[in-house]
Amino acid sequence: MTMAGRGWGGEWSGEWGGGWGREGRRRRMFDSGELRLVLLKLIADQPRHGYDLIRAIEEMTHGTYAPSPGVVYPTLTMLQDMGLIEEAGSGGARKAFAATADGLAHLAERADEVERLMARLTEIGDDRRRTGGGPVGRAVANLLAALWNRVGKQRVDEKRLHDIAAILDEAAQKIERL
Incomplete structure (x- = not known):
C-alpha cells in the first residue's frame, strides 16, 4: 500500500488517495x-451487471472510488430480495439486472436523496479532474512512498533530513512559480 491519502501530521483530505481520516482509518x-x-x-438508467456498476461508479468519481465486489454483489442480492431489481435476459456470462416497477417507485420516493448522491459522486470526479487526478496523484503517492521508505524505515542522520527537507522546499517553490 502506498501512503497516498495519509497525512504525515493529521488529516489530509486525500483528493488523490482519498478517503483516509485521522488514525489512518478509511472514511x-x-x-x-x-x-x-x-x-x-444506475440499474434503472440501464440494465447492468455487478462489474459494470463498479466501473460506472469508478468513472463517475474519475477513479477516486470504486466499490468492492464484496460490497456490490451482496447489495445486488439484497435489492433482488427486496423486489427492486430482477435479472435481465442478457444471455452473457454476467448476470445483468434491471429495475422493477417497485424499484422505480422506490427511486421516485427518494428522488431528492438519489439526486444528492449522484451529484456527490460527480463532484468527487470533478474535483479529481480539476486537481490533475491521475498523474498528480501518482506523483504524490510516489513521493510519499519514497519519504516513507527513506525516513520511516531507516535511521537517518540530521544532515540527510535537512537535505530531504531542502529538496521538498525546492519542489514546492517550483510548483508555486508555475
Whole structure:
C-alpha cells in the first residue's frame, strides 16, 4: 500500500488517495442504504451487471472510488430480495439486472436523496479532474512512498533530513512559480 491519502501530521483530505481520516482509518463513502440507492439508480438508467456498476461508479468519481465486489454483489442480492431489481435476459456470462416497477417507485420516493448522491459522486470526479487526478496523484503517492521508505524505515542522520527537507522546499517553490 502506498501512503497516498495519509497525512504525515493529521488529516489530509486525500483528493488523490482519498478517503483516509485521522488514525489512518478509511472514511466510508456511503452511509447505510446510500450505495443501495446509487446501484438501483444506475440499474434503472440501464440494465447492468455487478462489474459494470463498479466501473460506472469508478468513472463517475474519475477513479477516486470504486466499490468492492464484496460490497456490490451482496447489495445486488439484497435489492433482488427486496423486489427492486430482477435479472435481465442478457444471455452473457454476467448476470445483468434491471429495475422493477417497485424499484422505480422506490427511486421516485427518494428522488431528492438519489439526486444528492449522484451529484456527490460527480463532484468527487470533478474535483479529481480539476486537481490533475491521475498523474498528480501518482506523483504524490510516489513521493510519499519514497519519504516513507527513506525516513520511516531507516535511521537517518540530521544532515540527510535537512537535505530531504531542502529538496521538498525546492519542489514546492517550483510548483508555486508555475
